[in-house]
Amino acid sequence: MYNLIGAGLIVIGAGLGLGNIGGKAMEGIARQPEAASKIQTAMIIIGALLEGLAFGALILGK
Amino acid sequence: MTLAQNSVRFFIGLMFTIGTTFAFANEQHGHEGQHEAHAVHAEGHEAHEEAHGEHDADHGGHGYEGMIDTQEEIQAYKEHHLQDAHDFVLFSDNEKGTHIGFPLPVILWDGETGMHFFMSSKFHHGETVAESNGAFFKLAHGKIVKTDAEGHEELGHPIDFSITKNVLGMLIAGLLMIWMFGSLAKSYKRGPVPTGIGRILEPLVLYVRDEIARPNIGEKHYKKFMSFLLTVFFFIWILNLLGLTPLAFNVTGNIAVTACLALFTFFIVQFSGNKHYWGHIFWMPGVPVPMKIVLAPIEVLGMFTKPFSLLIRLFANITAGHMVLMSLIALTIILKAQFGAVGSTAISLFLSLFISLIELLVAFLQAYIFTMLSSLFIGMAVEDHH
Structure with missing residues (x-):
C-alpha cells in the first residue's frame, strides 16, 4: 500500500521535472531555432538523468 | 524520397x-x-x-x-x-x-558427473525429470537443480551454461551485427558508396561518431572509444528491437545484462581516466581544504552511481515497456465480459499498436542515451586540463 503511494509521488515528481525540462527546452528552441539540436541533446540528457533517478526510486521502493 | x-x-x-x-x-x-x-x-x-x-x-x-x-x-x-x-x-x-514452441539446448557442469548436454524438451516444460548420463535434473522456478529419479530431493545446483532465451537473443544480435557490418565493410571495397544494408548503417555510424562521440569525448581522444560506443549502441538497439518481435526476447530487460554493459563503461572510464580525473575525485582543485575532505567521498560515490544509473535506466525502461505492452494485451481477457471477444480484441490491438510504435522509439532512444552517457563519462575522464 505505502509503496504504491510512494510510486505515485515519484511519478508526480518525475512528471513535474520532465514537464519543466520539456517546457523550458521548447521556449529555448522558440527563441533560438538555430540552436535546436544542441538544446534537444541537452534536454534528452537531463531527461535521462531524471528518469534514472525516478526508476531507481521505483525499483528500490518495490 | x-x-x-x-x-x-x-x-x-x-x-x-x-x-x-x-x-x-x-x-x-x-x-x-x-x-x-x-x-x-x-x-x-x-x-x-x-x-x-x-x-x-x-x-x-x-x-x-x-x-x-x-x-x-x-x-x-x-x-x-x-x-x-x-x-x-x-x-x-x-x-x-499442451505447449507449442521449441526447445533450447541445456549444457550443465556438475562436479560429480561431469558435463551434461541435452535438449530442454526432456523437461516437458518443467513437468518431468530429465535423465542424462545417470544424473537426474528438474526445473524449479526456471532454474535447473540436480535431483533423484523421482524428482523429490534437491541434491545440488549444477553450473548452468545453457543456451537460454537470453543467450540465444544475444547470439542472434551478435551474428546479425557481424553480418551487417561485414557486408558494410565489404561494400567499401567496391566503391565509396555503401550498398544494401550499409545504406542504413552508414548514417547511424556517422551519427554516433559526429553527434555522440566527437562533442562529448573531444576531437583528440574520440577515436580510441569508437569501437566500444558503436558496439554498445548497435548491440542494445538490436536487442531492444528483438524484444519487440513475436519471439519476445527480454534481454535488455534483464538486470544482469544491463549490469554487465554498465560494468564495461565503468572499467573503461576508470582505466582511461587521466590525472586530472583522479585529482577531481580525491583532491578537488580550487576549493578550501575542509571542503576537499568532504567532497572526496561524495565523488568516490559518484564513480559508482554513474554506471548504476546507466544499468537501472536501461533495465527499467525495457521492463516497463514490455509490462505495459503485455498488460494491454491482457485487456482482451479483462474487458471480454463488457465488450465481447471482438470489441475487447479491437481495443487491445489498437492500444498495443500505439504502445508498440512508442516502443520502437524507446528502443532507439535507450540505445542512444546509453551510448551518449557512456561517452559523456568517458569524456569527463579523458578531458585535458584547462
Missing part, C-alpha cells in the same frame, strides 16, 4: 507491429479458451465462483480443475515473459496441458 517509398515503409512497419501483437495475443489464446469454459461454468454461480476463486488463490492459484483466477493467470503470464527461460513457448493450451 517519394511518397510511395514512405508509405511502403509505413506499411511494413505496421505489418510488423500487428504481427507482434497477434503473436502476443495468440499466446494468451490458450488462457482465453480456458476462460471461456470458466465463464460458461460460472454462469449463474457467481457466489460459488467467488468462493472458488479465493480457494484457488489459497492453493497458489494455478487452478488445473478448470477454475482460474484470471488476475493471477495474467500476472503469471507477465512474469513468465519477463524472465529468462530454457525454452520458447509460442502457444499453450492449459486445458489440455
